[in-house]
């Protein structure tokens with residue numbers, strides 16, 4: 001998606017093209033909801049943030065200049081709303097410093113799984129019937145993934161959501177969240193590792 | 209050489225093309241010979257595929273008309 005495409009779409013919407021507006025909503029709604037939920041947590045409040053955010057986006061559409069991508073611009077608007085909502089709800093959130101969070105040491109795999117020199121003592125074992133398609137049809141898998149996403153720290157959840165659930169590029173995520181390329185990578189890896197561990201608890205040998 | 213514990217921290221960086229020099233050489237070599245790490249990496253891929261397969265959030269049915277009326281108001 002180039003900024004020119006974004007500018008063209010915005011021009012169509014401002015000219016009153018309702019189909020263009022519907023296209024924008026279809027294209028961008030899902031990540032707005034997921035990002036808001038990642039940083040606000042309360043589902044009802046997050047949905048309110050998204051609705052208010054959409055109205056704010058539409059109202060200020062005339063001032064979109066295409067210097068950043070539409071997504072980066074929209075993320076700024078919605079994250080600001082999320083911050084305000086979080087302050088109202090007395091939840092201190094990391095939105096303000098998604099990008100400046102200190103990256104602390106954290107293991108992707110519990111140390112007890114490795115021997116003294118760092119090679120596998122308890123290596124992972126292949127999961128049975130574990131094609132992604134099959135897993136996506138199992139209710140307990142979806143529930144576990146959902147619960148794990150809910151337990152991730154804000155910044156990890158925001159990055160994982162945009163990269164993997166929404167399929168954004170790392171550049172898009174860095175711009176929208178204001179995180180550096182290397183921090184983005186660490187946050188993404190830790191989040192993925194936690195979801196893997198959760199799936200292992202469900203699918204690994206010890207669950208059988 | 210790198211250990212399995214080190215390798216588990218590098219899979220995403222490797223995939224994003226962020227490993228260079230000796231680190232990349234050692235990582236690639238480790239991944240050729242270590243079944244445990246191959247299995248771990250395959251499970252990470254499965255995890256990502258599951259995440260990518262989750263259905264998107266659908267907009268509420270009345271959102272487009274709400275926003276359209278917002279636009280109309282702004283114009284008038």
Ligand SMILES: [Zn+2]
Pocket residue numbers: 120211212213215238242243244245246
């Ligand atoms: Zn290994």
